[in-house]
Amino acid sequence: MNEADIPMTIARALNLIRETGSVSEAARSLNVSQPAISKGISQLERRFGMPLLQRGARPLNLTDEGQIVADYAERAGLLQKQVLQNLDEAANNRSGTVRLGSFGSSASFQILPRTLAAFARRYPGISVEILEFPDGELKQVLEDGIVDMAVMTVPQEDGLDVIPVTTDKLVAIMGTGHPLARRSGVSAAEMAEYPFVLTKGGSGPMVERWFAAEGKMPKTVHTILQVNSIVALVEAGLGVSIIAELALPENSGNYRVLPLRPEAPRSIGFVRKEKSARSASVERFWQFCLRFDY
Template sequence: MKTLPGSQDLPLTVARALDLIGRTGSVSEAAETLGVTQPAVSKGIAQLEARFGLSLLQRGARPLRLTEEGEALARFARQSDLAQSQALGALEDARSNRRGTVRLGSFGSSASFHILPKTLAAFARKHPGISLEVQEFPDDELRKVLAEGLVDVAILSIEVNETFEVLPITADKLVALLPLGHALMSRRQLTAADLADDPFILTKGGSGPLVERWFAQAGIRPRITHTILQVNSIVALVQAGLGVSIIAEQALPDVSGRCHVVPLHPTVPRTIGFARTGRPFRAHAPDTFWQFCSRLELLGPDPG
């Protein structure tokens, strides 16, 4: 197959010289602007003309003018310089945290009610150019999408033998949720045996396995009558007197006047934190967010 004369890279300096000649009508001015010699510019133009067998300058005109083919190369130079300028601007914006996106995965209520609003608001004040996209997933699915790189950072209930790199943010614990007027409302703590006889509403959220282990450790099997994902639905069922439940304290909305909250014995603590894989981030913005979160103190004041 015959090789086209234009199949090699175009010399950008010569194309820029043509653009300047088209504006000034002068080879010497173009050379001076580019910081090269006039003979070098003339030689480069001559080599391109010989390579393509086309004239790039209307040499009989004064001042010098470009042919249509020369103007095509001048446009190439302008477009290349614009693309370079835009690319460098994007890099500088990213370096200076003036732009970028962080994909944040959340496991739901505990994060959404108590942790994310304060953290994300503080981050937005510090880096207003970086957008944060929050997506909620069930715990098991969230771990999968984080491992697959579909989110940059996830907020999780941290496991004992955690496989991800984590930043602990806050501590949480499980609490019992009783209907108002329940016989156990006056108790300061509740055991698994205390809740064994009531209809039980089991959460399908991230604390569900912790609840089941808590009962199992006491040798108790709760009378599960409902299995519910949404915290507000659990609260509504308990409020209606349809059973008792156990959920994470930080997942609770304001239940005053609706339900009664009682601590558990033994206590069931859990740690919530941000997690990432060990791989490098896909962009600078997620790294900026991770570094910001790394400065938050466990159980400290509101981030800011």
């Protein structure tokens, strides 16, 4: 025992003596011998150089210093009760938080609403907090522990657990009156001829890689985060753009969607560090996603 420790059995005994006025009653409640309790109290008194019991009184009373030790036992008991309650709530899915990274519109529009709604119906006590980051940053965010797991473009790397959800691809969009609008598909060379609206969202780096693979560079005139804003600029004839197909809002009829030549597919899924779960709630959400019908 560390010299600074206060034996919890003795602290509890003092709390019981405060309630009952009897060392023997305290010993009986704790299933400890009366001499052991008396010896423990005497040792504490010698250590601190002050009495903890008013021994001349019947029933026994505590000194002010004895009250301090008894209060310590009482607070420890309340804390233990709260800890046990919190653990019980976590074990029975009545509390907990999951920090879920998301790469933006594709996940927010198509994947997360139905998944999170179904999870909330089954586990209403567990909250899921969505934190959005560019797709290229999500792996580092996972490594840093800022999020517990992420819905993202699946990286081709070891050390990660992956739940495949769907496949997606990049598509070109332009106003209905644009010279490219009647094509059956568009190339990087064709898209590079016109003012370009680049997405700052999750698919932005993928768009740039698609152009670079064909030896082209877009004539970027606007760099926009929100998909709806990109579509509005395209509909206004202020440029063409490339975004993820799953991120497309409902087509208003004022813009055209064309496939890319060559195609630019990607796999989307839930990703976490291999066999990593910060809490029972996080593991519960992972297992739910693993079994969910997408």
